[in-house]
Amino acid sequence: AAAGTVFLPPPAHATVEAATKFMASLIGNRTPVAGRVKLTMPEIAENGNTVPVAVTVDSPMTDADHVKAIHIMADGNPAPEVASFHLSPANGRAEVTTRMRMSTTQNVWAVAEMKDGSVFIDKTEVKVTIGGCGG
Amino acid sequence: MAIDAKPRIKLPKTAAKGELLEVKTLITHPMESGQRKDDKGQPIPRQIINGFVATFNGRQVFKADLYPSLSANPYITFLVKMEESGKFEFAWTDDDGTVYRDVKEITVG
Amino acid sequence: GSLSQAIAEGAITQDGLLRFDPVGTVTLLHVTDIHAQLVPIFFREPSVNLGIGEAAGVAPHVTGDAFLKKFGIRQGSAEAYAFSSVGYAGLAAEYGRVGGLDRMATLVKAIRAERPGKTLLLEGGDSLQGSYGALKTRGGDMAAALKALGVEGCTFHWEFTYGTERVKELIEELGCPFVAGNVLDTEWDEQAFKPYEMYERGGVKIAVVGQAFPYTPVANPRYMNPTLSFGIREDLVRKHVEAARAEGAGLVVLLSHNGFDVDRKLASRVAGIDVVLSGHTHDAVPAVVPVGRTLIVASGSHGKFLSRLDLDVRGGEVKDYRFQLIPVFSDAIAPDPDMAGVVEGLRAPFKSEISRVVGRTDGLLYRRGNFNGTWDDLICRALIEERDAEISLSPGFRWGATLLPGQDITMDDIYNQTAITYPAAYRMQMSGAQIKDILEDVADNLFNPDPYYQQGGDMVRVGGLGYAIDVSKPMGQRIGALTLLRTGQAIDASASYAVAGWASVNEGTEGPPVYDLVRRFIERRQVVNIPENETVKVSGF
Ligand SMILES: [Mn+2]
Numbered sequence: 001a002a003a004g005t006v007f008l009p010p011p012a013h014a015t016v017e018a019a020t021k022f023m024a025s026l027i028g029n030r031t032p033v034a035g036r037v038k039l040t041m042p043e044i045a046e047n048g049n050t051v052p053v054a055v056t057v058d059s060p061m062t063d064a065d066h067v068k069a070i071h072i073m074a075d076g077n078p079a080p081e082v083a084s085f086h087l088s089p090a091n092g093r094a095e096v097t098t099r100m101r102m103s104t105t106q107n108v109w110a111v112a113e114m115k116d117g118s119v120f121i122d123k124t125e126v127k128v129t130i131g132g133c134g135g
Numbered sequence: 136m137a138i139d140a141k142p143r144i145k146l147p148k149t150a151a152k153g154e155l156l157e158v159k160t161l162i163t164h165p166m167e168s169g170q171r172k173d174d175k176g177q178p179i180p181r182q183i184i185n186g187f188v189a190t191f192n193g194r195q196v197f198k199a200d201l202y203p204s205l206s207a208n209p210y211i212t213f214l215v216k217m218e219e220s221g222k223f224e225f226a227w228t229d230d231d232g233t234v235y236r237d238v239k240e241i242t243v244g
Numbered sequence: 245g246s247l248s249q250a251i252a253e254g255a256i257t258q259d260g261l262l263r264f265d266p267v268g269t270v271t272l273l274h275v276t277d278i279h280a281q282l283v284p285i286f287f288r289e290p291s292v293n294l295g296i297g298e299a300a301g302v303a304p305h306v307t308g309d310a311f312l313k314k315f316g317i318r319q320g321s322a323e324a325y326a327f328s329s330v331g332y333a334g335l336a337a338e339y340g341r342v343g344g345l346d347r348m349a350t351l352v353k354a355i356r357a358e359r360p361g362k363t364l365l366l367e368g369g370d371s372l373q374g375s376y377g378a379l380k381t382r383g384g385d386m387a388a389a390l391k392a393l394g395v396e397g398c399t400f401h402w403e404f405t406y407g408t409e410r411v412k413e414l415i416e417e418l419g420c421p422f423v424a425g426n427v428l429d430t431e432w433d434e435q436a437f438k439p440y441e442m443y444e445r446g447g448v449k450i451a452v453v454g455q456a457f458p459y460t461p462v463a464n465p466r467y468m469n470p471t472l473s474f475g476i477r478e479d480l481v482r483k484h485v486e487a488a489r490a491e492g493a494g495l496v497v498l499l500s501h502n503g504f505d506v507d508r509k510l511a512s513r514v515a516g517i518d519v520v521l522s523g524h525t526h527d528a529v530p531a532v533v534p535v536g537r538t539l540i541v542a543s544g545s546h547g548k549f550l551s552r553l554d555l556d557v558r559g560g561e562v563k564d565y566r567f568q569l570i571p572v573f574s575d576a577i578a579p580d581p582d583m584a585g586v587v588e589g590l591r592a593p594f595k596s597e598i599s600r601v602v603g604r605t606d607g608l609l610y611r612r613g614n615f616n617g618t619w620d621d622l623i624c625r626a627l628i629e630e631r632d633a634e635i636s637l638s639p640g641f642r643w644g645a646t647l648l649p650g651q652d653i654t655m656d657d658i659y660n661q662t663a664i665t666y667p668a669a670y671r672m673q674m675s676g677a678q679i680k681d682i683l684e685d686v687a688d689n690l691f692n693p694d695p696y697y698q699q700g701g702d703m704v705r706v707g708g709l710g711y712a713i714d715v716s717k718p719m720g721q722r723i724g725a726l727t728l729l730r731t732g733q734a735i736d737a738s739a740s741y742a743v744a745g746w747a748s749v750n751e752g753t754e755g756p757p758v759y760d761l762v763r764r765f766i767e768r769r770q771v772v773n774i775p776e777n778e779t780v781k782v783s784g785f
């Protein structure tokens with residue numbers, strides 16, 4: 001059990017509004033819809049300093065139909081921006097991974113911009129816990 | 136502030152034509168977020184790797200814009216569909232303007 | 245089943261326990277969570293094991309009389325004694341101790357002799373930690389014992405608290421395949437261990453995919469394995485199962501330390517797993533739990549049970565199966581002489597220390613259950629007294645043997661509750677708000693309705709503190725009525741309290757080792773008698 005944890009004052013958090021605003025700065029007034037993009041992260045972060053992020057987008061990655069960009073943002077860190085990845089048909093398949101910081105339990109968003117202008121989104125909650133028990 | 140940044144790439148030396156190659160990249164860098172304070176309570180200025188570009192035989196195959204929420208020692212992986220032999224060039228841009236570079240050759244047969 | 249039949253016919257005998265109507269050509273044998281119990285002990289199953297959401301009221305979340313009713317077990321029977329807490333102390337006096345690796349070896353050898361070339365003995369993790377000897381040898385004694393038992397594949401959880409380098413040595417010492425498909429290195433995200441192993445038994449190609457405890461770096465100190473990353477990693481399980489099938493596996497077994505509810509969810513989402521041998525949550529379920537086409541086996545803990553699952557596998561499909569969770573009734577089974585010698589040799593160097601009597605208990609001392617057991621209350625009292633605190637916190641570990649009323653308490657018994665590699669008993673000031681946050685956080689690790697967020701321990705135990713918990717509420721709203729028992733006053737969120745505890749996952753935690761402090765507490769009293777805890781009020785189930 002928990003106990004003995006060092007308690008830090010909670011940092012100022014970004015909000016859903018800030019993340020939405022950042023997303024709008026990237027995709028304008030287009031509305032992202034669920035589907036095609038899949039964000040995979042651990043259910044519980046084992047180290048808030050480095051949480052694995054994996055994004056795949058269902059796309060043939062041809063000249064006519066491919067993923068142009070994958071944007072990662074989060075709604076609970078001091079700022080919503082995490083990363084933007086710019087892809088092209090040369091990638092063959094839209095699959096990227098990275099690692100991010102998480103100061104608290106929050107939702108991470110992955111937004112995929114396609115060649116035809118459509119935008120897809122996936123969100124996942126990652127829990128940051130005090131930890132320390134076991135069977 | 137000068138940072139001892141070391142780029143590292145994990146990539147095979149050879150690939151089959153048409154193969155989807157996973158490119159694993161890593162650079163040692165503290166990614167100072169600008170959110171922290173030093174012992175005297177003074178804010179520590181932000182200094183991060185803010186951009187990354189990978190080219191193959193001179194053509195861009197992948198690019199990333201990075202922010203302070205990215206972890207220290209930025210780790211990024213992506214795929215490239217291999218059609219020919221050639222040279223990968225990787226470049227990471229620091230907030231202070233420094234560009235760190237690495238190169239990997241690959242034979243496709 | 246055959247066991248209840250055997251018991252119905254009279255006394256429990258070795259032959260009766262081994263009675264089994266075989267089927268097919270594959271026999272899986274599963275032991276898990278032995279927690280370093282080399283010799284027979286008492287172990288009381290939980291009286292409180294609440295299931296949340298879809299897990300409410302279904303195995304293993306059914307206890308006491310409801311459990312007996314569900315499985316058609318007669319009150320007062322040997323099975324009631326083995327599988328439930330009903331009438332525990334009285335039945336323990338009647339039926340005696342359970343476990344002991346020499347008894348386990350007798351059963352394993354007998355089944356191997358009955359089914360030559362068809363058996364596969366797998367160990368599911370947490371067997372190399374939990375005793376004085378295991379702590380002193382850093383798992384080495386148990387590795388030697390399990391090697392002598394002939395374990396043919398394993399995975400880990402608590403073993404990681406010996407550090408990554410020691411884990412690698414222990415794998416060598418065990419001398420059997422170690423599988424853990426969900427563990428990657430933190431640098432390049434590559435498999436840190438072999439994800440699965442292929443076997444052939446009874447003409448069937450068997451793949452055993454390993455799943456180490458997903459929350460090892462959260463539930464235990466992360467600094468002990470800084471280069472390893474865990475997680476449930478459902479996508480990787482799927483990938484390894486598919487790879488094993490592609491390699492020709494006719495039977496795919498997940499040797500899992502996920503915990504039962506996580507395994508139940510995983511089995512419903514990942515196709516192609518025939519059998520999950522489930523560990524970590526210490527559930528002893530007398531029947532296989534089918535989820536779709538997957539059979540889940542939960543084999544209890546502390547060497548108290550051996551699972552036998554016979555499978556008729558044809559054309560890559562399980563056509564028929566038969567199962568028995570065999571209780572290892574120590575008094576009914578002849579010790580295997582070879583293993584008895586091994587166990588004696590392993591305990592010999594520590595004989596004088598572990599057999600030292602420090603006191604006696606007049607009441608039943610047990611731990612397992614969602615909330616404070618009497619062993620926990622004893623530890624919580626010791627923490628308050630020895631560290632001059634107002635409140636104490638003790639981890640909700642599911643391991644730790646039981647002592648009957650009237651039994652001596654030896655150093656062996658104290659270490660069976662406390663033998664960890666980060667034993668410092670700290671003392672620190674905490675605000676009332678922080679104390680509530682800790683209880684809320686741990687409660688969510690136990691009662692989150694999504695099993696993938698459950699860590700499979702029990703609730704943090706508290707001393708000097710009363711509280712109410714509504715397990716059905718979301719995180720942040722479960723805990724209320726926090727009361728400082730010393731004064732009877734409500735806990736003030738902004739006030740500061742002196743809190744003692746142990747098993748902190750933070751590096752650099754300071755304090756005397758908890759086992760020394762518990763020993764001193766018992767020595768001073770000579771006789772302890774801890775009543776059932778009544779200061780935690782549970783609702784919402
Ligand atoms: Mn265990």
Ligand SMILES: [Mn+2]
Nearest residue numbers: 135370401524
């Ligand atoms: Mn465990």
